[in-house]
Amino acid sequence: MSGGVQTGYVPQTGPGAPAPTRRPWLIVATVAWALLLALLVWISVRDDPPTVREQRTIAEAGPVVDRAAGELVAAGGTALLELTPARVERGCRVTPFAAGAVLTRHVWLAAAGGGERDLLEGVADRLPADWRAGVRTTTDGLRLRADAGEFVTVTGRPVGDGRVRLTVDTGCRPVGAGYTPAPAAAGPEAGVLADALRALDRPDDPAPEVVTAPCPGGGVARTVRAAVDLDPGAPAGALAPLAADGPILDGPEAYAYRAGSVTVLADTTADDPHLAATTPCPHP
Structure with a gap:
């Protein structure tokens, strides 16, 4: 059949061709599914743990x-x-x-x-x-x-x-x-810190910083600390008279003792020299 024209069905392509059939239900279903997914994501973000x-x-x-x-x-x-x-x-x-x-x-x-x-x-x-x-x-x-x-x-x-x-x-x-x-006020450790500062001949140093932590049984533990530039070894001689029961720590960069329930630490490390007085969590 070379050179001939095959007979058979030829689809309409002209102006008279019927328009493709639309499926409104498919569009509605797609939009509904997208909204459902968005709702589930919002609920998950709101209620689920990270x-x-x-x-x-x-x-x-x-x-x-x-x-x-x-x-x-x-x-x-x-x-x-x-x-x-x-x-x-x-x-x-x-x-x-x-x-x-x-x-x-x-x-x-x-x-x-x-x-x-x-x-x-x-x-x-x-x-x-x-x-x-x-x-x-x-x-x-x-x-x-x-x-x-x-x-x-x-x-x-x-x-x-x-x-x-x-x-x-x-x-x-x-x-x-x-x-x-959380804002906090100093307790009895402030007076102990003041005694240590006087012993170190630093009574006029800036107001100390108060650091706290909530105790699991109620109450708070507190540290009151002041930036003090001290020579290594100096705190041991100056603070020893305040350590009635002797030091609990006596090293090249740290000296510590207790005054009642308050622990005093003199830290002479170069990056953070300071004096601190700390009260622990209250006994249950």
Whole structure:
């Protein structure tokens, strides 16, 4: 049939061709499905707990960090030396496109000579069971690790001068409204700190800073601290007359003693020299 024209059906393409059949029910179903998905996502965001750290801001994590610091104070018992102010460090990346910050708090304890492991294990045993706290020797040395919940971690380590540092850390997350510590007034530790400042011949130093942590059984633990630039070794001679029962810590960069229920620490480290007076959590 070369050169011929095949006969058969030829679809209409001209003006008289019928329009494609529309399916309104398909459009309605698609819109309804999209609305349903949007509703389910909104309910999940509103009601479900966060599944990654990036879903909690620094502002939301702040109370968790403060409560964790209080738990550490209570677990540290009579070994408590001081609470240090919270730090918010910006500059980390939550995602490649979003900047974030890390909130940390430290609780410092005094360890008797060679007793760092016993101290850390005692702290781990007294922390809440759901924190799953444990102590082990790693390639970096002795470490305590625990999970305070809501993606807040707790670590602990000896620092080599008779002290143990416990750290509460949020990891990098959105800043949100930021972290604002709860306002607090000093208690009996303020008078003890004033006595130590006079002994060091520094009675006119600036007003001290008050740092607190809520105790798990009620009440608060407090540290009142003043920035004091001291020569290493100077606090031991000046403060020894106030240490009626002798020092609980006497090292090259730290000297500590108790005055009743208040612990006084003179820290001469170069990056943060200060004098602190601390009251622990009240006994239940």
